[in-house]
Amino acid sequence: MTNQPIQLDDVFHALGDPTRRAVLERLSKKPAPVSELAALFDMALPSFMQHLNVLEECGLARSSKAGRVRTYQLEPKALRAAEQWMAKHRAIWEVRLNQLDDYLNKMKETDR
């Protein structure tokens, strides 16, 4: 059982690539085998596999093999960790977002 503590570094790093985010979006619908996922991207298989490995190693996805088919699915724990980091700071952000809203509203008024 790979039960390492979740490394935010790795999770955010993984999210920093559009291919990997797209894979996650696809997986958020339902699990899928490698070939089906790979078909969505114009990339050599081994290159694509690396992305899958990144997702799995940082805990965003999980896979299991049946016969010769490996199926990937989302793994919520890492996402949860990333969310928690954001949530931890959300209160402060929201103050600032509200300030932004106020500002934008003021702009709107000034605008007419």
Added chain:
Amino acid sequence: MTNQPIQLDDVFHALGDPTRRAVLERLSKKPAPVSELAALFDMALPSFMQHLNVLEECGLARSSKAGRVRTYQLEPKALRAAEQWMAKHRAIWEVRLNQLDDYLNKMKETDR
């Protein structure tokens, strides 16, 4: 006015470094000049400045210079973009998180 569309790639990439997250956490309290931020890290100034540049370029922070002092502050827009990406997929995650909870609860029961 640098008003580029926010690149999720860059925002998540920026969040993938512990130094940069720590800077954001510090900035979430209040704006601070370079020297004050730099003092928190055991790193040569130019190296640290690169992190500040990354934060500014991806839109997570903003800076302005008064005299010889450059002050940094949070910039909500990029954070909002990252949050929106997460929010867009949150519903699905939460289903899965609930499934996880169910699973864990089942485990607990089996456990006694």
Added chain:
DNA sequence: CATATAGTTAGGCCTATGACTAACCAACCC
């Protein structure tokens, strides 16, 4: 004006990342 302070620029260095091809293993399936 001389010196200290706050940042900045330039350049080098090493590792990590992301992509590729080629060759390989392991099921399936006729």
Added chain:
DNA sequence: GGGTTGGTTAGTCATAGGCCTAACTATATG
């Protein structure tokens, strides 16, 4: 058994990332 399909491993390559030192610019301040 032999070919086909699905995935994996190995090895290469170029670029980007993160760190450093040294040298520089621009503002204070005595």
